[in-house]
Amino acid sequence: MRLIRLILGQLILLLNWVFTPRSIKRDAALQATIDHQTASLTLYQYRACPFCVKVRRAMKRQRLNIQTRDIKRCDTARAELLAGGGDLKVPCLRIDEGEGGVQWLYESGDIVGYLEGRFAAG
Numbered sequence: 230m231r232l233i234r235l236i237l238g239q240l241i242l243l244l245n246w247v248f249t250p251r252s253i254k255r256d257a258a259l260q261a262t263i264d265h266q267t268a269s270l271t272l273y274q275y276r277a278c279p280f281c282v283k284v285r286r287a288m289k290r291q292r293l294n295i296q297t298r299d300i301k302r303c304d305t306a307r308a309e310l311l312a313g314g315g316d317l318k319v320p321c322l323r324i325d326e327g328e329g330g331v332q333w334l335y336e337s338g339d340i341v342g343y344l345e346g347r348f349a350a351g
Contacts, residue, residue, distance in 0.1 A: 238277030245282050252292035263293065263348055269325040270295045272340075273310045276302075280337040281320045287341040291348050295322075 255263070272288070272295050274281035288295055298306035300319060307317065314321050314333035322340045324332040334340055 241277050241279055241282055245286065250286050250290045252289055255292065260292065266348075267293050267295050269327070271323040271325075272297045273300050273306060273314070273321040273323065274319045275299060278319055283337045284320045284322075284340050284344075287344055291344060293344060293348060 300307040300310055320337050322334040
């Protein structure tokens with residue numbers, strides 16, 4: 230079973246690389262504003278998880294520079310997700326709302342919807 234997961238994970242990453250979506254074009258001032266806003270976001274993920282790939286593809290399409298943390302490879306990120314979000318489920322978007330407020334958003338569809346709603350082009 231581990232071998233099958235390894236092969237499927239590598240296949241997912243290969244297909245994601247081959248069919249990488251194009252990023253939208255923005256003027257420099259707007260992109261700088263969006264980059265500043267995305268500094269408060271962190272995506273906790275596994276590199277080869279298909280649901281995480283879905284979220285990263287949405288980030289690429291919207292040209293969002295969101296920090297990613299791989300909880301499989303980083304024990305610190307794993308501990309942060311468990312302590313903050315309460316569950317080791319990925320993908321999970323950490324939204325720092327300032328003034329000590331933090332929201333943890335699970336489910337790829339919800340995360341993509343949030344990102345498209347907040348950073349929609351036009």
